[in-house]
Amino acid sequence: MSANPLVLPPEDRGLSPHTGWTRDHWVAVAEHLLLSVRPYASPCLARVDLPGPGSAYGRDSDGLEGFARTFVLAAFLVAGHRGADPHGFLDRYRSGLLAGTDPGGRERWPRPDELGQAKVEAASIALALMLTRPWLWDRLAAPERDRVVDWMSAVVGAEYPPINWVWFQIIVEEFLRSVGGPWSGADIERGLAVHAGLRRAGGWLSDGPERAYDHYCGWALHFYPLVWASLSGEPPASERYRRWHADLRRFLHDHVRLIGADGGPLFQGRSLIYRAAAAAPLWVGAWSGATDLDPGLTRRAASGILRHFTDRGAPDSDGLLTLGWHRAWPRMRQSYSGGGSPYWAAKGFFGLLLPPDHPVWTAPERPLPVEAADFRAIVHAPGWIVSGTVGDGVVRVVNHGTDHGTEGEPTGDSPLYARLGYSTATAPPLVGGSLAAPLDNSVVVLDAGGAATHRTGFSALGVRDDGTAAIGHSRWTAHWVAVEEDTGPDHGSGRRGSTRRGPVLDVWSAVRGGDEVRIVRVAPGEDPGPPAPPWPVRVGGWPVAPDGGPRSTVTVLAADGPVRTGTERLGGVGPLADATAVPWARADLPAGGVLACLVRLSGGQGGASANASVAVTPEGASITWPDGATSGVRF
Known part of the structure; x- marks a missing residue:
């Protein structure tokens, strides 16, 4: 069966300079x-x-x-x-x-x-x-x-x-x-x-x-x-x-x-x-x-x-x-x-x-907000930081309040709700291992077999703007979930299964333009006994097409342990491109250890911009942006 092709009237760029449509x-x-x-x-x-x-x-x-x-x-x-x-x-x-x-x-x-x-x-x-x-x-x-x-x-x-x-x-x-x-x-x-x-x-x-x-x-x-x-x-x-x-x-x-x-x-x-x-x-x-x-x-x-x-x-x-x-x-x-x-x-x-x-x-x-100027906004109910950049026309959301779950009830992460970031130009991997192992826009702990933890059920600790950057904070007990045990229908929320508990993670995001400084801290141990082995903590970046379009990078700014970086390439996991690439950084962190990364999603044009820097103390972290402005978080 075949219908006639879509036939549209002439555009009117006088009335509609942006779309031409009437x-x-x-x-x-x-x-x-x-x-x-x-x-x-x-x-x-x-x-x-x-x-x-x-x-x-x-x-x-x-x-x-x-x-x-x-x-x-x-x-x-x-x-x-x-x-x-x-x-x-x-x-x-x-x-x-x-x-x-x-x-x-x-x-x-x-x-x-x-x-x-x-x-x-x-x-x-x-x-x-x-x-x-x-x-x-x-x-x-x-x-x-x-x-x-x-x-x-x-x-x-x-x-x-x-x-x-x-x-x-x-x-x-x-x-x-x-x-x-x-x-x-x-x-x-x-x-x-x-x-x-x-x-x-x-x-x-x-x-x-x-x-x-x-x-x-x-x-x-x-x-x-x-x-x-x-x-x-x-x-x-x-x-x-x-x-x-x-x-x-x-x-x-x-x-x-x-x-x-x-x-x-x-x-x-x-x-x-x-x-x-x-x-x-x-x-x-x-x-x-x-x-x-x-x-x-x-x-x-x-x-x-x-x-x-x-x-x-x-x-x-x-x-x-x-x-x-x-x-x-x-x-x-x-x-x-x-x-x-x-x-x-x-x-x-x-x-x-x-x-x-x-x-x-x-x-x-009239132009959209992202066409008129760079902007940054706080949306308190879903716990979102919204950042639009006119140079590439992309709107990003950094998420510290939405998971299609309930605080304190650990389940598997839904790729469409529980990621730390979403945008108008990217799509999270929706099939395959991502359902069981969050990768993109995530902070996870890896077990000995490489399985990643989930964050659904986290505590949303608020989003705010300090005048220089927008800052979000959430905390959760990292947990492994046997999501394969849940064979019920997919209604968009995370799947359930047997769980294993890992460490408590605090994650802060400081957002300015297309940049997010993501600071991860493993909660200090309360046991006075011998220190536990370091936890392998991985930070995942934005999912993008490997060739063309927006660029995604994860750059380590500070780490209390050995660091590894890489890029995971996945095929056939999303509707926007045949392949998806997700950069990541990993550090082995002791209790109380910190990993700070610059997580960037930028348009496909122009050269690399300067990076922020992070100084970590026992009391918190100070972020210095490329123009010299500063932001901070307290532990």
């Missing part, structure tokens, strides 16, 4: 995606069975997912054009809706009380129906409406995990309320209470009780509240609405700084196959007024994200969104991901609901 480009991509999936629709149009590996939930679930998520995209497109639908998208989704909810039909969907994933997809269908009500729902016959209501009513009173999923129940029950179906005020209030419990400092939300900070904060936990508030038959209390409004406004200041000059979102967290969904909170902010961003900056950021992917192979030559990042790379998916999953990217097209004369479409594009 609203017409977004419309063209949306239409292209929707037309390209038509060959994969089932005979009665209730399923969109897209190619690629299936999810853990089976073919029926995946086909429903393909229908529901593309339906949302069609809804944004048609509603944004006040019902204009020259391609007849809604007629097709009407037919599929009726076939899928026919309990005796050959293409009946699994009900939400039969399959957990159907709870997710029911919300997409409900949202699409609410947005397109005059052109679809209101034209259904009464028995057809009853059939849809009956299928959706299975969510009423159902249990949902205390994560972003509570919004799926709220959205479905809001739809049911709007059409006179059954619904439960208690269900909605319970979901809103869960959401309130996920709120953290600075407008951030954690997707669950663990330290799970990722893109779900924007494309789910900030997306649904204000959208639901606009659709609700009983608008939320003004205090609750103002809180959501203020949370999104504050979050967007951080979110826009997590986009590289090439439009690449931060490569961190699960479900990255949703790609352009990272633009969703930007559009919701503009649509609801919950933003301080210039409308031209909003469009530049959102268009940059979408163009980042369209320029790099997503959609592919058949017009499909594959399981991957740029091009297909199925190994980065989670167990719940199937062929239709990438179409949650539809959320990134929410801006099509804004009319063509809205300022977000008519204001001249």
Whole structure:
């Protein structure tokens, strides 16, 4: 099967000097995606069975997912054009809706009380129906409406995990309320209470009780509240609405700084196959007024994200969104991901609901923060130091607060959460030995067989800025985990297994530009007996392609023991390049020993810059930067 190639209108570099894109480009991509999936629709149009590996939930679930998520995209497109639908998208989704909810039909969907994933997809269908009500729902016959209501009513009173999923129940029950179906005020209030419990400092939300900070904060936990508030038959209390409004406004200041000059979102967290969904909170902010961003900056950021992917192979030559990042790379998916999953990217097209004369479409594009100047920022909730450098357009995050875990509960490290660093230009190794042996952006202890420890469950001791550099600190008991014992599904978090304890490690990061001075200290021994043998401690640097692109180096600045350095080369472990190189440094440290390294990720152009220096005393470490400015940490 093959779709027509993506055809875009001419660029407008006067209105959009950074991307060249306008609203017409977004419309063209949306239409292209929707037309390209038509060959994969089932005979009665209730399923969109897209190619690629299936999810853990089976073919029926995946086909429903393909229908529901593309339906949302069609809804944004048609509603944004006040019902204009020259391609007849809604007629097709009407037919599929009726076939899928026919309990005796050959293409009946699994009900939400039969399959957990159907709870997710029911919300997409409900949202699409609410947005397109005059052109679809209101034209259904009464028995057809009853059939849809009956299928959706299975969510009423159902249990949902205390994560972003509570919004799926709220959205479905809001739809049911709007059409006179059954619904439960208690269900909605319970979901809103869960959401309130996920709120953290600075407008951030954690997707669950663990330290799970990722893109779900924007494309789910900030997306649904204000959208639901606009659709609700009983608008939320003004205090609750103002809180959501203020949370999104504050979050967007951080979110826009997590986009590289090439439009690449931060490569961190699960479900990255949703790609352009990272633009969703930007559009919701503009649509609801919950933003301080210039409308031209909003469009530049959102268009940059979408163009980042369209320029790099997503959609592919058949017009499909594959399981991957740029091009297909199925190994980065989670167990719940199937062929239709990438179409949650539809959320990134929410801006099509804004009319063509809205300022977000008519204001001249403004540069991203990383295009305007070098910057450094502290984000307290996830424990991140964010550093953007205009020279290479790369945004880096140094992480001292996120691991998709809980303090004091040691598990294996998830490569997408527990690393010390993430960026818009690199991807952690996602397959092979890295699952059992953290290498990139890590501090580990090696046992006699070379197995590396993990850090999940660490104590987050804060991030701050001393005016010269940003400094983060975390502490953990290094532990080995037999992750191979955990054969459960991959939902993005670290795996469990039998553990062995190693020494306590303190790690500080002092960040300035593209440089991080990483200081590691093995906790002093408390046993008055003979000293323990030195611990082999390894510091891993940034993962990069060996040839071309950003450069990664690890330079030892101080060490209380013999030092070795090297570079590990891995093949086929990430979606950005065929090979990945990770530099490292190793020192054998006694109790109380210190290893200080300069960990650098720099653009591919220009010569090497001068290094910082470190002086270590029993009380702490003093860092002298190349320009003579100083920073310090206390032990």
